[in-house]
Structure formats: C-alpha cells, structure tokens
Amino acid sequence: MKNLNESTKIELWTATALIIFVFIFSAIQAVNIHSTFPQPIPYEPNFWVNMLFRHIISATCYFLLALFVKPELQKKDTNPSNAIFFVYTLIQVCAFTNLIDHYLLILLSVKMIANYFSRELQNKKNWLHSDITVLFAITIFLQACSLLLNNPIIIRASFFFILPIAIANYAILVFAVIPNLIDKKYRLLKFSGYSFLTTILSFGILVLLFSIFDSIENTDILGPLMGINPAIQLFIVPIFAWNVYKSRNRKNIEEITSLKTELGKSDATLNFLKSQINPHFLFNALNTLYGTALQENAERTGEGIQKLGDMMRFMLQENVEDKISLSRDVEYLNNYIALQKLRTSTSSDITIETQIDEQLNDFQITPMLLIPFVENAFKHGISLKYPSHIKITLQTHENKLFFDVHNSTHPKPDNDPEKLKSGIGLQNVKQRLALLYPNSHELIIRENAKEFFVHLTLQLTNNH
Incomplete structure (x- = not known):
C-alpha cells in the first residue's frame, strides 16, 4: 500500500x-x-x-x-x-x-x-x-x-x-x-x-x-x-x-490512404522534377536562347529568358502547394510551349498548334498535372529530320476541364538515353491522378505507329 x-x-x-x-x-x-x-x-x-x-x-x-x-x-x-x-x-x-x-x-x-x-x-x-x-x-x-x-x-x-x-x-x-x-x-x-x-x-x-x-x-x-x-x-x-x-x-x-497520397504526391513530384528539370532540358532551353540571340536583337532572347525565369519561379514556389489556380498552371503551360516553339521555329516541317482558353475562373488544380502530357509530346513527337506535328487544346465547361494532346511519334535510336525513359512521365501522372482525383477524372490514351493521342477530363474545384 x-x-x-x-x-x-x-x-x-x-x-x-x-x-x-x-x-x-x-x-x-x-x-x-x-x-x-x-x-x-x-x-x-x-x-x-x-x-x-x-x-x-x-x-x-x-x-x-x-x-x-x-x-x-x-x-x-x-x-x-x-x-x-x-x-x-x-x-x-x-x-x-x-x-x-x-x-x-x-x-x-x-x-x-x-x-x-x-x-x-x-x-x-x-x-x-x-x-x-x-x-x-x-x-x-x-x-x-x-x-x-x-x-x-x-x-x-x-x-x-x-x-x-x-x-x-x-x-x-x-x-x-x-x-x-x-x-x-x-x-x-x-x-x-x-x-x-x-x-x-x-x-x-x-x-x-x-x-x-x-x-x-x-x-x-x-x-x-x-x-x-x-x-x-x-x-x-x-x-x-x-x-x-x-x-x-x-x-x-x-x-493510411492519406499517407499513401502524401507519399505518392512527394514521389510523383520528385520523379517529375527529375525528369523535367534536368540538364538535358536546361541546356536545350539555353541553346535555344543562344541561337535566337545570334539571329536577331535581344528582344526575343529577353522574352525567352523571362519565360524560363517564370517557369523556374513557378516550380520553386507554387509547385509545392497542394492546389493552385488553374490560370497559373495554364500560364506555366503556355511558357513551356513558347520556349519549345523557339527551339523548333526554324524548321518548316514542324507544326505546333495550340488552342488553350484563357482561364478567368477561380478553379483549382494540382500543380504540374498537365505538363507531363505536353512534355511527352515534345520529347517523342518532334523530329528535326521528319515532318512532325503537335496539337494541344484546353477548355473548361462548368466545373470540368477538357485537355487533349495529339502528336506525331518517331522511333528513337537504340543509343538515345531518352528511349529508356519513355513512358515514365505518363506513369507518374497516372499515379498522381489516381491518388488525387479518384472517381473524378477520365484519362484516355491511344497510340499507333505514327500518332499519339491523350484525352483528359478532370473534375475541378472552386477556390472557396
């Protein structure tokens, strides 16, 4: 006692x-x-x-x-x-x-x-x-x-x-x-x-x-x-x-689901950054800016540098958020496409067509969710040797986003290091969609010997 x-x-x-x-x-x-x-x-x-x-x-x-x-x-x-x-x-x-x-x-x-x-x-x-x-x-x-x-x-x-x-x-x-x-x-x-x-x-x-x-x-x-x-x-x-x-x-x-979601988001973001922000992409962008500077005055070069800076700022600041405004994500998408157009503008056999609606709404979206499809199109759909084309459309109706990417495809040489990475980005975004938008998205991917087509329908949320 x-x-x-x-x-x-x-x-x-x-x-x-x-x-x-x-x-x-x-x-x-x-x-x-x-x-x-x-x-x-x-x-x-x-x-x-x-x-x-x-x-x-x-x-x-x-x-x-x-x-x-x-x-x-x-x-x-x-x-x-x-x-x-x-x-x-x-x-x-x-x-x-x-x-x-x-x-x-x-x-x-x-x-x-x-x-x-x-x-x-x-x-x-x-x-x-x-x-x-x-x-x-x-x-x-x-x-x-x-x-x-x-x-x-x-x-x-x-x-x-x-x-x-x-x-x-x-x-x-x-x-x-x-x-x-x-x-x-x-x-x-x-x-x-x-x-x-x-x-x-x-x-x-x-x-x-x-x-x-x-x-x-x-x-x-x-x-x-x-x-x-x-x-x-x-x-x-x-x-x-x-x-x-x-x-x-x-x-x-x-x-457990929440932990898996956070782990999936972290893993997906890390893999995405590894596949996107790597020396290969940065050197391509810098070489494009350097070639442009030789062709004309610094106006286009300055524009390209500004877009690249906006992209890097977006990745470092807003990419870590769970949700951002759709308009900011579309802005990043447009900057990326503009930089890629600078790289391919000297080739008359490359056609890049975009129809991306300006977003004046207050929809929210997970950052860096759309760019893998566009990046995949430029990585595998553009060839400086063969005629190539890319068509990108993005529209919103009510609270749904409709996103389509249609591009040509070209076989890569066996010694191309990018050949082994083919499909990693798309698998990554599939994983993120399954974790972050369960039962609220539809992803259709079709491919044949000459073309690749992606259609994404996404249920969006408002910023309330």
Whole structure:
C-alpha cells in the first residue's frame, strides 16, 4: 500500500468499507429471514464461514481489478498481460457458483467500466483486452440485476450461459477471423461459413457449461436456450463484430490512404522534377536562347529568358502547394510551349498548334498535372529530320476541364538515353491522378505507329 497513490488508496479503502457494509447487511437480512426457525441458520458456524469466504472472494476480485487489471490497461506501448482474462474467468466462475454477492457483482462491473474508461487510448495493443473488459462488465452487471430482480429463469440462464460464449465469439471474430478475411476473395461467404461453424460449436459449449454450472433451478431450460443461441451467435454477434471492425479501422484506413497520397504526391513530384528539370532540358532551353540571340536583337532572347525565369519561379514556389489556380498552371503551360516553339521555329516541317482558353475562373488544380502530357509530346513527337506535328487544346465547361494532346511519334535510336525513359512521365501522372482525383477524372490514351493521342477530363474545384 505504500507505493500506491492517494486516489488508489482512497478507492481501496472505500471498496473495503462497501464490502464490509454488504457483509453486515447480508447478515442482518439472513437473521431477519430465518428468525422464525427454531434454530436460526445465522448461528450455524458453516453459515458464517461461507458468508465470510464469499465476501473475501469479492474483495480479492476487486483488488485484482484495481491493482493488476487497471495498470495493465494503462500501459502506453506494450501488450497488456493475458492474465487479465484469467481474472475475468475467475469472476465469472464465482458468479456461476454463487460465490460473489449480487450487490458486489454490480460493484465489480462498475470497477471494470472505470478501468475501461481509464485505459490508455493511444495504445492499440490493448484493444482486445479493452473490448473484453467492457463487454464482460456489461455481462456480469446484467447477471447481477437478473438475480436481484428475480427475472424468469430463461433470462437469467441466457445472461449466465449464452453471453459469455458470445463475448468469446466476438473476440475471435474481430481480432482473428475478420483481419484475415478482409482482403480476400469471397470474404463474406467465408465469414458466414465461419459464423455457422462457431454456432454449431457453441451448442456443445452451452451443453458443457449448463451441465457444470447449472446451480440455478433444476428446470428444463436447455431446449429454449438452444433456440435463443443461434440467433445470437449466427446473426447478432457476427453483424456487431463486423461493424465494430469496420468502424474502428475506418480511421486507420483513412490515415493510411492519406499517407499513401502524401507519399505518392512527394514521389510523383520528385520523379517529375527529375525528369523535367534536368540538364538535358536546361541546356536545350539555353541553346535555344543562344541561337535566337545570334539571329536577331535581344528582344526575343529577353522574352525567352523571362519565360524560363517564370517557369523556374513557378516550380520553386507554387509547385509545392497542394492546389493552385488553374490560370497559373495554364500560364506555366503556355511558357513551356513558347520556349519549345523557339527551339523548333526554324524548321518548316514542324507544326505546333495550340488552342488553350484563357482561364478567368477561380478553379483549382494540382500543380504540374498537365505538363507531363505536353512534355511527352515534345520529347517523342518532334523530329528535326521528319515532318512532325503537335496539337494541344484546353477548355473548361462548368466545373470540368477538357485537355487533349495529339502528336506525331518517331522511333528513337537504340543509343538515345531518352528511349529508356519513355513512358515514365505518363506513369507518374497516372499515379498522381489516381491518388488525387479518384472517381473524378477520365484519362484516355491511344497510340499507333505514327500518332499519339491523350484525352483528359478532370473534375475541378472552386477556390472557396
């Protein structure tokens, strides 16, 4: 008792006082009930020994709940001891055999409820023990109330025999069966099959328990119990267990989905930057600007440098945002196309046609989502040796974006390092679309020996 905190000491002294009070109250009741007998039972030594033993058992169970079960449920990051189940089994056996007073059964159930609400909420390793705690507390509370209220024998028998089986069935379903079935094919069929088997098994357990602990009244109630048991074990418990598992893991699934989304966005952005902002692209842009400067005065060169600066500023500042205005993303797209046109403007065999509507709306879009398609078109659709063409259209109607890229294709030499990277950018953007716009986009990609076509429809959101 020296190592206990003050609140625990007060609780234990209070519980001890209550148990002593119940002992005195039970003794007085016994004296009053049997006062008419020639030799009152309270004066028999066995009566007092039995009563004292019952209350000592009750006190022992309470102390176990307070000094062992409670600290186990309050562990922060380790598994509680499975000896908790032994304590609950001990209490249930004592309740079966009438070794715990009905009033003290209620006290024990209240203590278990208190243990449940004082458990460590952040430790997911105590979920099994916490569930058993609250369900078992409700069970013994109902058992005690049914005895105190002298309910019909079938109700008392249901609480004493069927509910403990239901708790065990629930624990097995939630913590063993459903986690192993949730990601498998025909899971509902397998789950139903398991529930049917456990119902059959529960019949045998029910007969065994009834034959061992039938200390209520020697009446023929096994038949009605057999009728009630299937409804509980086959329907109520499986449905309850399934909903608890889904509800409890919904938050975990949402957290995992969110983490996958963030990881996918980071990975996609990193891969995109690696594929776009690399020496190959920068040297092409700089060479284009240098060639333009030789051909004319610095006006076009300055324009090209300005566009490149805008693009770099966009990538460094706005590309890290989750959503940006569609007008800013289109501006970046136009700058990219303008730079590429500078590179290809000297070739009469290259046709670049764009029809990109000016965006005066307040739509939001994930940054750098459209550019991979355009970059892919210039990378694989332009050849300085063969006639080439690219057509890009972008329109919005209501809250939908319609984006099309149509370009010629040319086989690359085997020694071209870009040949091995073909398709990486598109796979990347597919991944981002799946993560960021699930069920709100349509991507169609068609390809033949000479042409490549992309159509994207995207559901947009407003900036509110």
